[in-house]
Amino acid sequence: MIAVFRKLLTFEEAQKVILEHVDPKPLGFEEIPLLEATGRVLAQNITADRNIPPFNRSTVDGYAVKAQDTSGAEENRPNTLRACGAVHIGEEPKVIIGRKEAAEIVTGAPIPEGADAVVMVEHTERTGDNVRIFSAVARNANIMKAGADIKKGETVLRSGRVLGSREIGVLAALGIAKVKVYKVPRVSVLSTGAEVTEPGRKLAPGKIYDINAYSLNAAVVESGGRPIYLGVFPDDLAELQKALKLALASADVVLTSGGVSVGPKDVMPKAVASLGKPGIILSGVAIKPGKPTTIGLIEGRPVFSLPGHPTSALLVFDLLVRPVIQMMAGRSPEEREEVKAVAGARMFSTKGRKTFVMVTLKRNTSNRMVAEPVETGDSGAIMTLAKADGFVEIPENLQFVDSDEEIVVHLWRKKMQETVRSR
């Protein structure tokens, strides 16, 4: 197993280590009611076991006939057929259409044997048992054929498809009330730090409220995972070992924040490494913010130890953890939406590290989209993040992006247009 202590990996190397060693894969499937499957990921190919519709249906109200018996019929020269009964909706037809016969039929009802077309009621006139036909119809007129929507044997949906209203409609059409979907990855979330207090409690002097377990809990939901909130733990080896054991026992992924910088009390990597093999697989990434990120792997389960700064934690989650959760959920890792913009100011990178700068977007007077770096005294500030519309990535080999240069902004929110418009 690789051991990369002291040396920082590049961002791309870190991604590679995760793909190779964590090797994120779906966690298996479960069968759930179709009514609860919205937003879940299909875990099987669906092949139609029947035609939809299952029978030839009338698409209009009118008369089921043999098309040849309407031949030559016109407004002022109708053909007269004999009414031979009615076909009701939702029932097997009880009539068979013979030569010169017509059966009443409604939209959606099955076409009776012997008929090969339907004349719309507007083109007919009934007097007792006589049905006058004022318009000739071709074979198959006003008939939706069995299998016209879905053909028996056709593969209608493939494994990996996210189930939205349209996909669920297709499954319902086939009579499927329960569906195999990929399991949702369970993600334990915990924060560390002697100064960190859970929101809702009284804040003692010298303490701050925990941000990360809450924001990461939400980020897990947004990524299609199921968070398990474990709370705040002190930077104590024995306490952390206990917490991590619990976290690993109840989840597929563990997310921690804090306790990974260079301070003497940063025992998180020690605690992770002590829990099983292979232990720490990555320690430090050449990105800013996010450098102290540490990743462990304990008996196949990844433990992502994110930095304590709220912005760093959420950014590293987005860059490195979100794709893992999405792959475990059977999804393709989603890329953030991007917009092109011009830099509203010079933005510097940090030497040797891929740098991410939070920006807001607005349109300038010539209607160009301009990305302004969010003013920030500290990379950890949560408001920096909440105010940002997205972030700009400055590669390691660039010293800065200059004002007015064209750049790509990765959007935190979808629906950017709305956001920008509403300012």
Add this chain to the structure above:
Amino acid sequence: MIAVFRKLLTFEEAQKVILEHVDPKPLGFEEIPLLEATGRVLAQNITADRNIPPFNRSTVDGYAVKAQDTSGAEENRPNTLRACGAVHIGEEPKVIIGRKEAAEIVTGAPIPEGADAVVMVEHTERTGDNVRIFSAVARNANIMKAGADIKKGETVLRSGRVLGSREIGVLAALGIAKVKVYKVPRVSVLSTGAEVTEPGRKLAPGKIYDINAYSLNAAVVESGGRPIYLGVFPDDLAELQKALKLALASADVVLTSGGVSVGPKDVMPKAVASLGKPGIILSGVAIKPGKPTTIGLIEGRPVFSLPGHPTSALLVFDLLVRPVIQMMAGRSPEEREEVKAVAGARMFSTKGRKTFVMVTLKRNTSNRMVAEPVETGDSGAIMTLAKADGFVEIPENLQFVDSDEEIVVHLWRKKMQETVRSR
């Protein structure tokens, strides 16, 4: 109250009738745990009741000092200060820094009284009680001031903001563990039709499986509503009245499908009108598909009766119902993402009706996005919808959109690029 029977309203008139008569507004708020608030809509402005951080914090490990005592310090000409104790993280400082004194401090710990800067540990050397300072620092160096992230009194989030990971981080920072959010609209969903069978049951001859209650149930979830699935009911006045009463009693919005075209058995509008005032407020819209759409209003609760064809039902939901649910949820009605494309074939409108054509998108050899109409024998086919990437709107006053004309495609899914790339 208006009564617009027989005459079709234009699409825009229908939107106006809904806004005026249904008048969709948030349904009130509820207080929920912050850990469960992801994706919910904030129902209050949040003003900071404290500074974040609440105190001046060190942003590095090192020594808290008076900046003036480091004046002139250089690599080969250090200033020597006297160690006067340590500041621990998460605790109120027990030391006060006097002239020529320095206290050990770690990242995140409160700056002790008397200190106005922190020297990084890398620029110090300690021998017994002597701390040698090798680098001068300015006032406020390596200090994050109280309120630097969030200022007391600052409005950090406004009512109507959708709570994602970043917003939840801001609320946690302020110690807020419970949050006021808008209530989720409850939407009763039912299907009608003698031929319609619930998925999971055995399909008798002449019957088809219900699609709409399932696809609409999912569409309600996707729109931020809470669906209440009521199942399938026959086209019988008494039965429908009973079902609708139940639906109205348990929900804020009722969605039905089927029973609204011109057939003799179409009793839905009658059933809706019989339940209360003002009754039917809209009957028929000049759109294709979707013409038979009927809207009732019973004691302030809207009843949307959508056509039975699955494509029509989901399209009308998207055009007319989704915005209502989103406004009731306290959101702005989302517009679908759009892409520009060229028409891959001539697409006809239906006389006097705004026509919506389902299309798939692909790039042609010259890398232009081309919208091809989805082949369809019937507007009701669910596969038409599942295969479509989006839809094109052809205004009433156009006979057709010509092949190669530039058009706007409204996307069913986000992440269109991914979809197109993966073909």
